[in-house]
Amino acid sequence: MPDSKSNLVSLHEDVTNDTSGLSEKEISDEQGSVEKRTMTLIEKNGYHDSVYINAAKIFQGIHTKKLKDRILVRYGDDSVSPMLTLKNQSLLRVSYELAFNALKYQDLLEEILLDSCVYPCHSIPDELTSLLVVMLYDLQERKFQAREIFDEEESVAEVRKIEHYLYSFKTKLAAALARCRIKHDALSIEYTLPEAIRKQVQRASALPLCVWINTFKISLQDVFGDLKKKGFTRVESVSDFDRYTYCVDQHCNDVVFFPSSLKEELLNLDLFADCKLLLQDKSRSLAVHSAQALLNTDDDVIVAHAGSHLTIAHMSALTIHSMTRIFVCGVKSSAKSAELRNLFSQMGCKNIQLIDEVFTEIEPTDSRLQNAKVVLLLPQCSGLGVGNPVDFIVNEHGDAGLLRDVFQGSVSEVKLNTLAERQLHDLMHAMKFTKVQAIVYCTCSVYPEENELVVKKALESRVEGNKLQPYRLIPPVFSTCSNPEASTETFFKMEPSEISSGCFLAVLEREKGSSDNVSAKDILARAASKGLLGDLLVEESKEEEKKQPKVTQRRSDITAGGTKPKIAELLHRQTVPNTKAEVLLPKAVSNAQQQNVNLPKSLAQLKKSRKRVPASALPRVWKRKARPASAGRARVRRARAERKRLVLKTVDIVLPPVTPTYVSQQGNKPRTSAHPCCAGAKGWGGRVPPPPPGGGTLAPPLTKAVKHPRPWL
Numbered sequence: 001m002p003d004s005k006s007n008l009v010s011l012h013e014d015v016t017n018d019t020s021g022l023s024e025k026e027i028s029d030e031q032g033s034v035e036k037r038t039m040t041l042i043e044k045n046g047y048h049d050s051v052y053i054n055a056a057k058i059f060q061g062i063h064t065k066k067l068k069d070r071i072l073v074r075y076g077d078d079s080v081s082p083m084l085t086l087k088n089q090s091l092l093r094v095s096y097e098l099a100f101n102a103l104k105y106q107d108l109l110e111e112i113l114l115d116s117c118v119y120p121c122h123s124i125p126d127e128l129t130s131l132l133v134v135m136l137y138d139l140q141e142r143k144f145q146a147r148e149i150f151d152e153e154e155s156v157a158e159v160r161k162i163e164h165y166l167y168s169f170k171t172k173l174a175a176a177l178a179r180c181r182i183k184h185d186a187l188s189i190e191y192t193l194p195e196a197i198r199k200q201v202q203r204a205s206a207l208p209l210c211v212w213i214n215t216f217k218i219s220l221q222d223v224f225g226d227l228k229k230k231g232f233t234r235v236e237s238v239s240d241f242d243r244y245t246y247c248v249d250q251h252c253n254d255v256v257f258f259p260s261s262l263k264e265e266l267l268n269l270d271l272f273a274d275c276k277l278l279l280q281d282k283s284r285s286l287a288v289h290s291a292q293a294l295l296n297t298d299d300d301v302i303v304a305h306a307g308s309h310l311t312i313a314h315m316s317a318l319t320i321h322s323m324t325r326i327f328v329c330g331v332k333s334s335a336k337s338a339e340l341r342n343l344f345s346q347m348g349c350k351n352i353q354l355i356d357e358v359f360t361e362i363e364p365t366d367s368r369l370q371n372a373k374v375v376l377l378l379p380q381c382s383g384l385g386v387g388n389p390v391d392f393i394v395n396e397h398g399d400a401g402l403l404r405d406v407f408q409g410s411v412s413e414v415k416l417n418t419l420a421e422r423q424l425h426d427l428m429h430a431m432k433f434t435k436v437q438a439i440v441y442c443t444c445s446v447y448p449e450e451n452e453l454v455v456k457k458a459l460e461s462r463v464e465g466n467k468l469q470p471y472r473l474i475p476p477v478f479s480t481c482s483n484p485e486a487s488t489e490t491f492f493k494m495e496p497s498e499i500s501s502g503c504f505l506a507v508l509e510r511e512k513g514s515s516d517n518v519s520a521k522d523i524l525a526r527a528a529s530k531g532l533l534g535d536l537l538v539e540e541s542k543e544e545e546k547k548q549p550k551v552t553q554r555r556s557d558i559t560a561g562g563t564k565p566k567i568a569e570l571l572h573r574q575t576v577p578n579t580k581a582e583v584l585l586p587k588a589v590s591n592a593q594q595q596n597v598n599l600p601k602s603l604a605q606l607k608k609s610r611k612r613v614p615a616s617a618l619p620r621v622w623k624r625k626a627r628p629a630s631a632g633r634a635r636v637r638r639a640r641a642e643r644k645r646l647v648l649k650t651v652d653i654v655l656p657p658v659t660p661t662y663v664s665q666q667g668n669k670p671r672t673s674a675h676p677c678c679a680g681a682k683g684w685g686g687r688v689p690p691p692p693p694g695g696g697t698l699a700p701p702l703t704k705a706v707k708h709p710r711p712w713l
Helices: 002-023 049-062 089-104 106-115 126-141 157-168 170-184 195-206 220-229 260-267 282-292 309-318 334-347 389-396 401-408 413-430 452-461 520-529 542-547 549-558 563-575 587-597 601-609 629-645 678-683
Strands: 209-213 245-248 255-258 277-279 300-303 326-328 352-354 372-377 438-443 471-474 491-494 503-510
Touching: 049 089, 049 126, 049 157, 049 401, 089 106, 089 126, 089 389, 089 401, 106 126, 106 170, 126 157, 126 170, 157 170, 209 260, 209 282, 255 260, 277 309, 282 309, 282 372, 282 438, 282 491, 282 503, 300 309, 309 326, 309 334, 334 352, 372 413, 389 401, 413 438, 413 452, 452 471, 452 503
Parallel strands: 300 326, 300 372, 326 352, 372 438
Antiparallel strands: 209 255, 209 277, 245 255, 438 503, 471 503, 491 503
C-alpha cells in the first residue's frame, strides 16, 4: 500500500508538471487552418464565494440537457433561484465567463467526475451539482492549487463544502484529466471541443475591443492626447494593430478600437475608471448615431427598451448640444430607477427621463411624447451575431440563454418565432405614434426572420392608418466620417468576422406629405378655387403669358402692382380683424378693362380730347386708384390704414343696358344723356371704349334712368 500511495503521488506530480508545461507550449492546428499561437494560462487565486454561487445559478439554467437514457450526472430541477448582488460589474462578468466555460467543457468535466469516482456522492444533493461542475473547472484552471481566501470576504457554506470536497480528491481529478486528454489526443482541454466551437472561441478572443468616448467627461482630442502620452499609437485600421495601437471607427467618430490583448490593461486605466471610455459592442453605437442624425435641435427621442444604460448614456452624449430629451420606457421598479439615475449621474447625463410603463403599453397620443420625433428600437433578439456574448449580456442586460445558443450555433425554431413576433409587435406599435417621423430598428441577429422580414411585414401592415403618411426605408446616416457605400440597399448589415460583430440596422422614415412638392402657383390656384383669395387676381398660365405678354403687363398695372401685392394684401386681411368685408369687382368690369387694353394706338389722341363726365354727377362708390408700382411700401401702408378705418359692405351692382351713339365722319352731333351712369366711367375704367364698326367716334353712352331694386349705399 505505501508503494501504491507513493506511486499515486508521483503520478499526480507528473500530471501537474505535464499540464504546466503544456500551458506554455506553442500549439498549432494539425490541419493548418489556424495560425500558430501561444496559449498562456493566467495564474489565478480564485474568486469570491458569491461569484461561484452566481456562476452555478447561471450554469443551472443553460447547461446542456441530455436524453434520459444517457443521463449520468443529474442537475436537479430547472428552477433557478435569484442571483446574489455583486459589488461591481467586473464580478458579474466573471460569473458569466465561469458559467460559459463550464458549459463549453460540460462533457469533459462530467467525464472527469465519473472517471475519478468523485461523482456520485451521497453527501452532495443534485441541486449542488452545478456548483460542483463550476468549481471543478476553476480548480483545474488553477492547476489544482488551493484558493486564496480573503478575510473580508463573506463566506458561503455551500461553496466551502464543495471546495473542501474537490480539493480532497485533487490527485484523482488530475489523473482523470490526463487520461481524458490522452483519449482525445489533445494538447490542452481547448482541443477537446468541436472544431466549430474552437474556432468561435478563438475568433471571440481575437475580436478587437470596441469603446466609445463619453463627451460629457472628456473631448475626443483630449482622449487622443492622453492615449499618446501613455504610449499608444494611432493607426488607420484594425489590420494595422501592433500591441499598443488604436484606431477610430469609420462609421462613428467617437468610437475607438483596441487590440484584444490589451483588455486587462485598458480596464485598469483611469479613462475607464472615470467613465470616460466605455466598453460596448459597436452595433449599439451605430444605432444611436443613426438616431441622432434624424433629430433636430429640439426634437425628443424615445428609447423603447431600457436594456443598456450605456446605450442610453451614449444617446445622451450625442445630444449634448441640443434641447433633446430622451424618454426611456420600461423602468418598472423604483430600485431599478434609482440605480439608473445613479449611473447616469456618474456619467454626466442630464436629459434623460424614465417612464415606468412598457413601450407597448404607452398610448401613441401620450402627452409626454408629443415632441418625440424618433423612436430607437433595440428589441431582444437571438444575438448570434455578437462576438463576445459575455460582454453583450453584461452590458445589455441580456438573457443568459444567449450563451447556450452561441455554444450550439443556432436558435430553436420556437424561440426564433417568438422573438420575431415580439419584434414585429414592437415595431408596429412604434409606427402608430402620430408625431414620430422616423424609427431606428437594430438587432444583433443573423436571421432574416428577425431582420428584413420583420421590417417588410411592418411596412406592409400599414398600421399607421390612412390619415398618416406611410413609412418608407431610407439608408442609415452616421457621422461625417461614415462611408455611405457600406450600406446594402436600404439596410445596413455587418456579418460576424474576426474584426467585428454582426448587426442589422434599418431606418424607417415617414413619407413627406404631397403638399411639400406643390409649387406656390398651385397653392394660389387651389385657394382661388375655394374663394379664399377674394378680389385677388391669379395670373394666367405661362402659355397665355407667352401669347399676350403686353396684356399681362397692362393687367398687372390695372391691379396695382400685380400678384405679389395682392398676396400681401390677402395675408394682411387674415391678420387684421377690423376688415369685415371686401368690395368685389364685377366680372363685367374686369372684362371691360381687358377689352380696353387692346385699343389701337391710333385712338390715343381721341382719348385725350374726350369730354370727361363730371365726378359730381356720379354716385358715390368707393374705388381704389391705381398707383404706380414704384409707390412700394408707402402705398401698402396707406392701404392698410384705410382698411382699418373703413368698414365696408358687399354691394351687388346691377348695370343698366348701354346704348352707345356714334359721331359720323360727316360731323353729326352726338346725342348725350342728361343722366350719365357710372357704367361710362366705371365700366370702361376711365378709358376710351373700342371703336364702332365702320369708323366714327365713340360718344359718351346714352342711357335712361333705371329704377334699381336696391338703393345705392
